[in-house]
Amino acid sequence: MYKNTVTLDFAAIVKPLIIMFGLSEAAVDMSFKVPASAAQDPVKNALQLPGDKPKSLMHHGAEFTHEQLLPGPRYAALENAVVRSLQANLSMKNTHAQFYVQSRSDAYTSVSLCNWTLFVLSSAIPDALFGPKLARGNIPLLNAFDSFSKYNWKLWYGWKDANDVRKYKDAFVSEIDKFLDLPLSEREADESWLWQRMETAYIAAGMSRIDITQRAGLLFWVSNSNPSRLSFWILNFLLFRPDLFDRVKEELHAAMPSPDSQLDTDKLANESPLLNAVIEETLRIVIEGASVRIVTDPKGLQIGGKVIPHGARLFAPPRQLHMNEKVWPDAKSFHPERWLAKDVPGKKDHYKPWGGGVTFCPGRFLAKSTIRCFLAIAVARYDISLGPWQVEAKFKLDEPVNGPVYPIEGMDLKLRLRVKH
Ligand code: HEM
Numbered sequence: 336m337y338k339n340t341v342t343l344d345f346a347a348i349v350k351p352l353i354i355m356f357g358l359s360e361a362a363v364d365m366s367f368k369v370p371a372s373a374a375q376d377p378v379k380n381a382l383q384l385p386g387d388k389p390k391s392l393m394h395h396g397a398e399f400t401h402e403q404l405l406p407g408p409r410y411a412a413l414e415n416a417v418v419r420s421l422q423a424n425l426s427m428k429n430t431h432a433q434f435y436v437q438s439r440s441d442a443y444t445s446v447s448l449c450n451w452t453l454f455v456l457s458s459a460i461p462d463a464l465f466g467p468k469l470a471r472g473n474i475p476l477l478n479a480f481d482s483f484s485k486y487n488w489k490l491w492y493g494w495k496d497a498n499d500v501r502k503y504k505d506a507f508v509s510e511i512d513k514f515l516d517l518p519l520s521e522r523e524a525d526e527s528w529l530w531q532r533m534e535t536a537y538i539a540a541g542m543s544r545i546d547i548t549q550r551a552g553l554l555f556w557v558s559n560s561n562p563s564r565l566s567f568w569i570l571n572f573l574l575f576r577p578d579l580f581d582r583v584k585e586e587l588h589a590a591m592p593s594p595d596s597q598l599d600t601d602k603l604a605n606e607s608p609l610l611n612a613v614i615e616e617t618l619r620i621v622i623e624g625a626s627v628r629i630v631t632d633p634k635g636l637q638i639g640g641k642v643i644p645h646g647a648r649l650f651a652p653p654r655q656l657h658m659n660e661k662v663w664p665d666a667k668s669f670h671p672e673r674w675l676a677k678d679v680p681g682k683k684d685h686y687k688p689w690g691g692g693v694t695f696c697p698g699r700f701l702a703k704s705t706i707r708c709f710l711a712i713a714v715a716r717y718d719i720s721l722g723p724w725q726v727e728a729k730f731k732l733d734e735p736v737n738g739p740v741y742p743i744e745g746m747d748l749k750l751r752l753r754v755k756h
Pocket residue numbers: 397400404460557558559561562565622625626627688689690691693694695696697698699701702738739
């Protein structure tokens with residue numbers, strides 16, 4: 336399904352979705368329109384891009400995204416900025432610690448795991464993309480964004496009463512608007528190459544300022560709603576499996592032996608098999624949602640002996656693949672060791688947490704690195720343990736979600752963080 340871009344169309348799905356998000360129809364038309372020639376391509380001209388093929392704004396945007404998010408010369412700058420953000424956010428002295436600290440004693444600080452991962456991680460990737468002036472310590476933005484992340488399914492599924500989601504969306508996007516109002520001289524130095532390119536491209540194409548704000552909101556959302564929740568689940572699984580956590584800590588310590596040492600991100604990526612197995616296994620069991628395409632062939636589409644009619648929406652939910660007992664024995668249980676085998680049987684065809692085809696998530700490298708760095712810095716700075724009477728969180732499966740599931744309400748975990756000296 337992912338590879339078929341001729342009889343299965345993604346643009347037809349995306350256009351109404353981004354209009355629902357708040358982009359004007361004019362901006363959407365402008366985004367998909369291919370200029371008549373390279374000489375008339377405003378983005379090419381403004382950025383002096385090579386090549387003689389004109390491209391739509393969407394096409395240019397995807398190329399910029401790939402150029403910085405996929406491993407290559409521009410990727411390291413983003414990863415370094417994420418590490419700087421995590422170093423700052425993982426201090427108990429920062430302005431938003433009050434939102435996750437529940438109590439303090441001489442021996443340890445008690446925190447809510449949900450809020451800790453939310454307030455530390457939700458500004459890490461935005462800090463790298465837009466610089467720290469947008470999200471770091473911006474409580475109204477982070478709170479509104481959290482509520483939007485939780486309920487945005489109401490927008491996509493056309494829920495009758497979605498006013499609350501629009502309110503959350505407007506609240507977080509209005510913070511982005513304030514940020515874009517800053518003079519370039521106050522934000523440019525910390526912004527990523529990617530956002531600078533995108534903003535220049537939107538301006539060159541003639542997009543209005545309000546539409547540029549909405550586009551920044553879309554990038555904020557697509558890049559940011561998953562890593563914090565994924566980290567919640569990873570710590571939940573590890574804290575209830577102390578032997579496994581100890582083995583993972585050995586890999587984390589090898590990459591960052593003390594709070595002051597330089598973090599070795601290559602070691603985390605390439606020499607930490609158990610840590611990476613824990614991340615893959617968590618993705619396998621917590622990811623919900625579906626990639627969606629529309630059948631555009633007037634004759635319909637034949638798949639597995641069945642004809643899907645023209646105009647139908649085709650949903651590809653990864654959960655069914657991820658829970659296939661024939662491929663993943665004891666599929667509902669958390670067994671990271673299954674990823675340590677040389678050939679993991681389901682990896683190619685029964686594992687799709689990042690989607691596939693033209694929309695294959697380009698942020699997967701940065702997302703995984705962010706989570707690994709978060710764990711390495713957290714474990715270097717703190718002894719992390721469960722507070723008393725904690726029970727392992729359970730999945731909330733009664734509402735749709737795109738990305739990692741939420742825990743059932745009230746199933747947050749209380750942690751004790753003891754500073755290491
Ligand atoms: C754990 C974290 C993440 C997960 C599970 C995830 C998952 C996904 C999935 C499943 C898709 C495909 C959607 C579809 O086919 O309909 C996607 C697309 C995308 N993701 Fe991610 N993502 C994550 C993090 C990120 C990050 C950190 C970034 C950017 C920094 C990012 C940027 C994007 C973009 C730009 C697309 C759209 C690609 C396109 O349409 O061309 N993602 N992601």
